[in-house]
Amino acid sequence: MWWILFGLAVAVIVVVTGLMLYGIRRKVPPTDEDDAPGIRLIVVGGFVVPAIVLTILFGLMVRDLGAEARDLDSAQMSIDVIAHQWWWEVRYEGEIVSANEIHIPTGEQVKMNLTTKDVIHSYWVPQLQAKVDMIPGIVNEISLQADDPGVYRGICGEFCGVQHAKMQFLVVAQDPAEFDAWLQNEAAVPATPEDDPGRRAFLESTCAGCHAVAGTEATARLGPDLTHFGGRRTIGAGALPNTEENLAAWILDAQQAKPGNEMPPSPVTEGELGSIVDYLMGLD
Numbered sequence: 001m002w003w004i005l006f007g008l009a010v011a012v013i014v015v016v017t018g019l020m021l022y023g024i025r026r027k028v029p030p031t032d033e034d035d036a037p038g039i040r041l042i043v044v045g046g047f048v049v050p051a052i053v054l055t056i057l058f059g060l061m062v063r064d065l066g067a068e069a070r071d072l073d074s075a076q077m078s079i080d081v082i083a084h085q086w087w088w089e090v091r092y093e094g095e096i097v098s099a100n101e102i103h104i105p106t107g108e109q110v111k112m113n114l115t116t117k118d119v120i121h122s123y124w125v126p127q128l129q130a131k132v133d134m135i136p137g138i139v140n141e142i143s144l145q146a147d148d149p150g151v152y153r154g155i156c157g158e159f160c161g162v163q164h165a166k167m168q169f170l171v172v173a174q175d176p177a178e179f180d181a182w183l184q185n186e187a188a189v190p191a192t193p194e195d196d197p198g199r200r201a202f203l204e205s206t207c208a209g210c211h212a213v214a215g216t217e218a219t220a221r222l223g224p225d226l227t228h229f230g231g232r233r234t235i236g237a238g239a240l241p242n243t244e245e246n247l248a249a250w251i252l253d254a255q256q257a258k259p260g261n262e263m264p265p266s267p268v269t270e271g272e273l274g275s276i277v278d279y280l281m282g283l284d
């Protein structure tokens, strides 16, 4: 489809530029009698040719869209993606909750159910598919397939507020066996002991009011699920690479790296900060 559109666009530019050059170089000024062929050119070039070309393109488009819809029916697994200002909630099989990183198996159709918690966002992974709007109250379905393993960048494609540019995500395509192992780990409850100082500081500080970690009393969904945060590559939907230093800075004042985001600075002591960083990094 892309090459067809590209070829047609090149043809139009060549013909129009040619006519323009011909018009510029024409020595004899047109007389009234010359108007008849001019009208014919306008009718044929401006109405007849576009009508035929656009009708053919419409047919091709309908055919391609039909193929896409059939793919959706044959998809083996589905992933829900829910946009938030300014991060991404990801749910596998409706219940395994994660954020900002979407893992998929290679070589198979994955059905994506796309919606939003707040304003209109747009789901866009340029290397894998076109933009799809995420609209409040509506679930848009698309299918996604990556044939080669790798990490593909995604970004919100619709201006959605002050941190729109830092609303990024990664699609991690793994071969099916690796993906299954990853998903199994993602579904598991982390085995941090209850008296871990980081776990205690996390639960006793403000964090649990907005975040969830499976297997603890933290079940809030205002911010990203942190159950397996240590295994993620970035902090704050692509705002920072996930390192201990960056995490400490993020927890102290997330407004530095991503001004205007919905996480306030945290009132934690230096000791609490260190143990929370160790705790979250250990959740992989």
Ligand SMILES: [Cu+2]
Pocket (backbone or CB within 6 Å): 083, 086, 120, 121, 122, 156, 157, 158, 159, 160, 164, 167
């Ligand atoms: Cu957005």
